[in-house]
Amino acid sequence: MKRAIISETPKHIGEKVKVSGWVQSCRSHGKLIFIDLRDKSGLLQVIFLPNLSGNILETAKKIRPEWVVEIIGIIKKREGNTENKNIETGAIELSVEEIKVLAEAKTLPFPIDDDGYQIKEEKRLKYRYLDLRRERMKNNLIVRQKAAIFIRNFLSDRGFLEIETPILTKSTPEGARDFLVPSRLQPGKFYALPQSPQQYKQLLMVAGIEKYFQFPHVFRDEDLRADRLFEHTQVDIEMSFIEQEDVFNLIETMITDLAEKIFNKKIQEKPFPRITHTEAMKKYKSDKPDLRKDKESGELAFCWVLDFPMFEVLEDGSIDAVHHPFTALADEGLKKFKAISVEELRSPQGKKELLGFKAKQYDLVLNGVEVMGGSIRTHESEVLKKTFEVLGHKPEAVKKRFGHILEAFEYGVPPHGGIAAGFDRLLQTILNEKSIRETVAFPTATSGITSVMDAPSSVSEDQLRELGIKIVKKD
Numbered sequence: 001m002k003r004a005i006i007s008e009t010p011k012h013i014g015e016k017v018k019v020s021g022w023v024q025s026c027r028s029h030g031k032l033i034f035i036d037l038r039d040k041s042g043l044l045q046v047i048f049l050p051n052l053s054g055n056i057l058e059t060a061k062k063i064r065p066e067w068v069v070e071i072i073g074i075i076k077k078r079e080g081n082t083e084n085k086n087i088e089t090g091a092i093e094l095s096v097e098e099i100k101v102l103a104e105a106k107t108l109p110f111p112i113d114d115d116g117y118q119i120k121e122e123k124r125l126k127y128r129y130l131d132l133r134r135e136r137m138k139n140n141l142i143v144r145q146k147a148a149i150f151i152r153n154f155l156s157d158r159g160f161l162e163i164e165t166p167i168l169t170k171s172t173p174e175g176a177r178d179f180l181v182p183s184r185l186q187p188g189k190f191y192a193l194p195q196s197p198q199q200y201k202q203l204l205m206v207a208g209i210e211k212y213f214q215f216p217h218v219f220r221d222e223d224l225r226a227d228r229l230f231e232h233t234q235v236d237i238e239m240s241f242i243e244q245e246d247v248f249n250l251i252e253t254m255i256t257d258l259a260e261k262i263f264n265k266k267i268q269e270k271p272f273p274r275i276t277h278t279e280a281m282k283k284y285k286s287d288k289p290d291l292r293k294d295k296e297s298g299e300l301a302f303c304w305v306l307d308f309p310m311f312e313v314l315e316d317g318s319i320d321a322v323h324h325p326f327t328a329l330a331d332e333g334l335k336k337f338k339a340i341s342v343e344e345l346r347s348p349q350g351k352k353e354l355l356g357f358k359a360k361q362y363d364l365v366l367n368g369v370e371v372m373g374g375s376i377r378t379h380e381s382e383v384l385k386k387t388f389e390v391l392g393h394k395p396e397a398v399k400k401r402f403g404h405i406l407e408a409f410e411y412g413v414p415p416h417g418g419i420a421a422g423f424d425r426l427l428q429t430i431l432n433e434k435s436i437r438e439t440v441a442f443p444t445a446t447s448g449i450t451s452v453m454d455a456p457s458s459v460s461e462d463q464l465r466e467l468g469i470k471i472v473k474k475d
């Protein structure tokens with residue numbers, strides 16, 4: 001007999017069906033035993049009548065929550081006022097004829113019939129496969145998929161090509177620490193896990209792809225917080241022959257449709273307001289202003305923040321790119337940037353000058369959270385080279401670390417630009433979830449330990465020897 005999905009059982013009143021799933025709860029009322037059976041699609045009340053054979057009733061009495069069972073029975077309409085309006089199958093029940101226990105289950109370490117927020121993160125992540133049984137988590141995963149399909153179709157329909165880029169790669173500067181992977185074939189050398197596919201997507205523009213997107217996993221070894229993960233998913237986009245305005249148009253349509261059609265949300269202001277970085281800092285003391293008029297109403301307040309400074313000078317005097325070095329300077333400053341030497345720009349006076357250069361960078365902010373960020377890129381290899389040198393890389397180091405992209409730009413590079421969303425964080429903000437981890441199936445805990453599998457873990461002496469690695473205790 002073919003298994004029926006619980007949500008479809010109301011269509012089978014009077015028929016014999018086979019269902020299988022987990023026991024959500026069991027209770028007895030006098031001589032009647034009830035269980036609520038759960039599968040991916042919903043809940044179904046199952047009733048054991050007292051006239052069933054002794055074996056079946058014995059089994060029914062033994063059953064505990066979260067056991068996995070298969071039941072054959074007849075779908076019946078529930079009597080008069082016993083309907084349960086809260087569940088989809090509330091008008092029916094399954095009257096048992098046969099039952100098979102497929103797996104018993106220990107008592108769960110925590111309840112799963114509530115939202116689970118009160119349970120400690122470590123515990124939820126250690127038993128994530130149980131935590132995901134709760135309705136809220138399942139729905140978050142369902143919505144995540146809907147959002148991903150929507151974005152994938154939206155971009156594909158507009159001629160974007162989805163292309164995967166490598167995970168074992170070379171360090172690319174996004175401002176965080178790299179995760180490194182030792183090479184067995186070249187002991188002493190390391191791959192870096194990508195902080196973003198930034199250089200690959202630009203190389204794809206040199207390759208003539210013109211419109212690229214991907215849902216890459218990216219890795220950043222930084223301090224973990226409620227809205228940060230070591231490993232997160234981006235929606236990464238790059239386009240050729242475009243201006244900032246083209247990015248705004250594309251993204252604004254995509255995000256508006258996503259919020260309204262997939263999440264049924266109201267957007268506070270359309271088109272999204274635009275604020276320069278200077279204005280945002282002056283008026284809101286933040287480059288991620290929260291423009292919500294009413295923080296309780298569930299509305300989404302988007303805004304673009306633009307005209308960021310290109311450089312910042314850190315406390316130790318070093319110079320950094322506010323976004324990343326591939327970002328183009330605003331047209332007004334470009335001539336000046338070209339005219340001043342690297343030495344002058346790195347001098348104390350030059351540093352002051354540097355802070356005045358604006359970049360073609362833009363962020364999309366939602367309710368005070370940066371959900372997307374991108375820029376038009378420098379496509380002149382000389383300017384890119386100079387940017388690296390201004391950031392403090394010696395010419396030889398630039399060649400070693402970035403020679404590949406500088407060389408690529410010598411073979412006909414189209415003007416290009418793009419943007420990336422932190423997909424998990426975007427979902428978190430739209431869903432108004434307390435933590436980015438609520439939108440990811442198996443996230444790393446704030447302590448840095450992975451869900452369920454307890455990595456990082458030690459490796460064998462043999463593995464270390466093969467990689468030419470010796471562990472040195474830190475003081």
Ligand code: ASP
Pocket residue numbers: 174195196197198237373374375418419420
């Ligand atoms: N690579 C950038 C990031 O990950 C986004 C971009 O500039 O497209 O933030």
